[in-house]
Amino acid sequence: MTRITLLGMLSSAVLLMTACSRNETEKPSGIDHVIVIGVDGLSPDGIKKAPTPMLDSMIAGGSVKWNVRTVLTSSSSQNWASMIMGAGPEQHGITSNDWEMDDHTLPPIVQESDGRFPTIFSILHKQRPDAEIGTVYHWGGFGRLFQKNAVNYDKHFETEDSTAADFVRYIKAKKPVLGFLHLDHVDHAGHHDGHGSPAYYQAVAKTDSLVGQVLQAIREAGMQDNTLVIIWADHGGIGYGHGGATPQEAEIAGIFYGKNIRKKYEVQQQVYTYDLAATIAFALGLQQPYAWIGRPVKAAFEGFNEPDNLWLGVKTIAAPTIYPDRKLYQQAGGLYVDKQATVTMASKIPGAIVRYTTDGTEPDSTSPVYSKPFTLDKTTIVKARAFDKEGNYSQVMPAYFRVVKSGAGNGVTGTFYAGDNLSKLPDFTRMKKGVSWTSPEFVTDLQHINGLLKGGNASFALTYDAFIQIDKAGSYTFATQSDDGSRLLVDGREVVDNDGNHGVTEATGSVSLTEGRHAIRVEYYNNGGGFWLETFYKGPGTPKQLIPADKLFLKQ
Structure with a gap:
């Protein structure tokens, strides 16, 4: 090998190392502040269908990713945690809304002195101890997810208006390097009135006005020329709840607006909820922990391209x-x-x-x-x-x-049982029966059930009994989709176990059946709040479908 060749190789190696080093530390220029507005339960559908002129203008003047994927389950605690922790439940250990610092089963793979997984707040505080960091949140549960010694300002309020108003005051008074606002009222509307209901879209419109107040505060604080604003959410929803693995529940929109953000751009790279923390770190020039799995959404920033190895698959x-x-x-x-x-x-x-x-x-x-x-x-x-x-x-x-057709003996017998903070299916032999009725299918008629609830107690149980007509012998798979728990039995044998408190979740089971009618029973309970039940089956010559009314009979 000649000396010239060796020197050339060494020069190339130095250039490569320099490029790699530069890529590892590169950041958008001029971003001194990051303001995150997180909206619990805000779905892409809500943004697209509600009157949201402020969000629409941010999308037109910035970048958007319409299908950011949440972690599962699509519930609040694990997703808010993933947002600020740059990792998923497998890493940070927050696997459900029941998680508490002194009551959980999965420890984080790495923890700080307070026992929590590192957050964007603690990383910023460690790398820039003088940085002003503040959080103002509507849902009190958000406050248990981060290190208290990492933030300068930590406030919780009971309404979306008081929460936003205090955050506005904080921005104008302290001009934070990182400010995080949490709003909870859209999720309330989803649970109370249903996702996609007029009340839900009205709550989204209210969010839009509150976002406008925050943007105005940024302007009044003189921060508009060096601030990145990000809109994010923990989950969407379907019906009266969330928690399941459907696009309606497990996809949210991410909006990037402000300093150094591309205009009128739709991000192509795949984005996950834990990429939020990585993106904040990228914008502020922070080194993210190795334990984080999130990646910054660089394509949203001017001067940065989509990943070279981006694979979009079939459109x-x-x-x-x-x-x-x-x-x-x-x-x-x-x-x-x-x-x-x-x-x-x-x-x-x-x-x-x-x-x-x-x-x-x-x-x-x-x-x-x-x-x-x-x-x-x-x-x-x-x-x-x-x-x-x-x-x-x-x-x-x-x-x-x-x-x-009526007159053929079709139908299902439903029976209501008042509950008391039920957390699993009760022993119905020990429950006092309420009213019974005939229903065409296994369905929770919301208006009917709401009329049976007393004193604001939304904890109750139901049983549905019928005979199902099986036209061809063979193996049949049954499924329940329920919020909360349910069980399906055929000929007295449990086939589907979908018990426990959860959002709409599907569970399945199979059984071999002969031709003819078989006793079928569905048991259901609701802990509180929104509720729903649907039943499906499939078998020989029968594609998966809702168990139809014409196959259900009151008598054998």
């Missing part, structure tokens, strides 16, 4: 809508007694076509094209998928149309 477009559309937890389609069902579809993508099936199979490029409404005179699963001009396609949208 997925928005799924079509099948009317009657899904409402709260209720599946698209519906129950039709002594009448035909009319099916209408629409694409959300201009110029896209919708293809569909009515036999339970997945629609593909050879399936019929929807052109006009059509009717159904029997129980049918309709599945639809959108295809755009470039050949991209959507996820499948299912709808369950249940058609039944």
